[in-house]
Amino acid sequence: MGSVTPGVTALLDDIADVGRARSGGYRRFAWTTEDLTLRDWFDGQAAARGLEVVEDGNGNRLAVWGTWAGNPGEDALLIGSHLDSVPDGGAYDGPLGVASSFAAVDRLRAGGFEPTRPIVIGNFTDEEGARFGVACLGSRLASGATTPERALALRDDDGTTLAEAMRAQGRDPRAAGPAAWLAGVGQFVELHVEQGRGLVHDDAAVGVATAIWPHGRWRLDFCGEANHAGATPMGDRKDPMLTYAATALAARRLAGDARATFGRLAVAPNGTNAIPSRVTAWLDARAADEGDLERLVDGIVAEARSAAAADGTTVDASAESVTGAVTFDVPLRDRLAALLDAPVLPTGAGHDAGILAASLPTAMLFVRNPTGVSHAPSEHADDADCDAGVDALAAVVRELAGG
Ligand code: GLV
Numbered sequence: 001m002g003s004v005t006p007g008v009t010a011l012l013d014d015i016a017d018v019g020r021a022r023s024g025g026y027r028r029f030a031w032t033t034e035d036l037t038l039r040d041w042f043d044g045q046a047a048a049r050g051l052e053v054v055e056d057g058n059g060n061r062l063a064v065w066g067t068w069a070g071n072p073g074e075d076a077l078l079i080g081s082h083l084d085s086v087p088d089g090g091a092y093d094g095p096l097g098v099a100s101s102f103a104a105v106d107r108l109r110a111g112g113f114e115p116t117r118p119i120v121i122g123n124f125t126d127e128e129g130a131r132f133g134v135a136c137l138g139s140r141l142a143s144g145a146t147t148p149e150r151a152l153a154l155r156d157d158d159g160t161t162l163a164e165a166m167r168a169q170g171r172d173p174r175a176a177g178p179a180a181w182l183a184g185v186g187q188f189v190e191l192h193v194e195q196g197r198g199l200v201h202d203d204a205a206v207g208v209a210t211a212i213w214p215h216g217r218w219r220l221d222f223c224g225e226a227n228h229a230g231a232t233p234m235g236d237r238k239d240p241m242l243t244y245a246a247t248a249l250a251a252r253r254l255a256g257d258a259r260a261t262f263g264r265l266a267v268a269p270n271g272t273n274a275i276p277s278r279v280t281a282w283l284d285a286r287a288a289d290e291g292d293l294e295r296l297v298d299g300i301v302a303e304a305r306s307a308a309a310a311d312g313t314t315v316d317a318s319a320e321s322v323t324g325a326v327t328f329d330v331p332l333r334d335r336l337a338a339l340l341d342a343p344v345l346p347t348g349a350g351h352d353a354g355i356l357a358a359s360l361p362t363a364m365l366f367v368r369n370p371t372g373v374s375h376a377p378s379e380h381a382d383d384a385d386c387d388a389g390v391d392a393l394a395a396v397v398r399e400l401a402g403g
C-alpha cells in the first residue's frame with residue numbers, strides 16, 4: 001500500500017534537526033529546549049489533524065481522535081511512544097512510534113475509517129531516563145510505579161532536580177503523580193524500532209513483542225585517595241579507577257547470556273595527572289529472568305567488594321531502578337500476531353509499554369532494524385519497513401477500534 005502524505009519518514013524528516021549532535025545522533029533530554037521543540041512539533045501534528053492535546057501532571061502529552069475526557073471506563077485505545085533520546089541516540093527509538101501513529105491516523109482517515117472508541121496518541125515524557133537517571137519516568141509516574149516524592153527529587157548532572165526542571169518550563173510539580181486518564185484507556189499498543197536482529201532472522205518487516213527482560217540500573221561509588229600521577233609509586237596507590245576496571249571485567253565474565261553494561265562514569269577530580277579520589281559507575285544489567293538478574297548483580301557487587309579490599313579502596317552499591325519481567329497480554333499479542341501474520345519475539349529493551357502493562361492490556365509492534373544497532377547514531381529502519389509498520393498499526397487500530 002502506498003503512503004498517504006506525509007508518510008512516516010517525512011514526519012521523521014521534519015524533526016531531523018532537533019537535538020542533532022556532531023556524532024549525527026540525537027541529544028533530546030526531558031524538559032530541555034529540544035524536548036519543548038518536540039512537544040511543539042507534536043502539538044502541531046495534532047492540530048493539523050484536528051486532534052485536541054492534553055498534558056497530564058507528569059508532562060505526558062496525549063492527542064485525541066474522537067471525544068475523550070479520560071474518565072474511568074471510557075476505553076480509549078492508546079498508541080504512541082516517546083520523543084526523547086539517549087545521549088547520541090538514533091532517529092527511530094521513540095519518534096518512529098509517535099510519527100507512525102500520526103501516519104496511521106492519516107491512512108485510516110483516507111480509507112474512510114471512523115473509530116468506535118477514542119484513539120489517543122501518547123508522547124511519554126523521559127522514556128530514556130537520560131537526564132534524571134530513571135527510565136520511563138512519565139509512565140512510571142502516571143501509573144504509580146514510582147512516587148512523585150522520589151521522582152521529583154532526582155537530579156541531573158548539574159544538580160537540577162526534576163521538580164526544578166519542570167518548574168523552569170512552567171509546570172507545577174505538585175501535579176505530578178498517578179494520572180486519572182489511565183483508567184479511561186482500554187489498551188495500549190506501542191510501535192517501536194526493533195533493538196536487535198530478531199526480525200532480520202525471521203525475514204519479517206513487523207513483529208509482535210512477547211516479553212521484556214527484567215532489567216535495572218545500579219550505582220557503584222568507588223572511593224580511594226587522590227594523589228600525584230608521577231610522584232606516587234604504583235604500590236602506594238588507592239586508585240578507585242582500578243577497582244572499577246576490575247569490576248567491569250568481572251561483569252563481562254559473569255554476564256554469560258545476560259547483559260551487563262557500564263555506559264556512564266563520573267570521575268573526580270577527572271584530571272589526567274591525578275589519581276582519582278572517586279569513580280562513580282552506573283551499571284545497566286538485564287537477564288532473561290529475575291533470579292538470573294539478581295544473581296548477576298549480586299555477583300558483580302561481590303567482585304567489586306573483593307577488588308576494593310585488594311586495592312585499599314571502598315565501594316558502595318545502590319539500586320536506582322529495577323523493572324521486573326514483563327509478559328505482554330497474551331490474548332492481545334496472539335490476536336495482533338494473527339491479524340498481521342507476524343512473528344512474535346521478546347526484547348531486552350525497556351519501554352513505556354512495559355510499565356503500563358501492569359495497568360492495562362498492552363502490546364508492542366516492532367519494525368525491522370537491519371543491523372540491530374540502537375541507542376547509537378547508526379540506528380536504522382528502511383523506509384519500506386517503516387511504511388509496513390504504519391500499515392500494521394493502522395490495521396491494529398481498525399481491528400481494535402473498528403465497528
Ligand atoms: C530504554 O530504551 C532502555 O531499554 O534502556
Ligand code: MN
Pocket residue numbers: 086093128375
Ligand atoms: Mn531507547
Ligand code: MN
Pocket residue numbers: 082093094127192351
Ligand atoms: Mn524507545
Ligand code: MN
Pocket residue numbers: 127128349350351352
Ligand atoms: Mn526504551
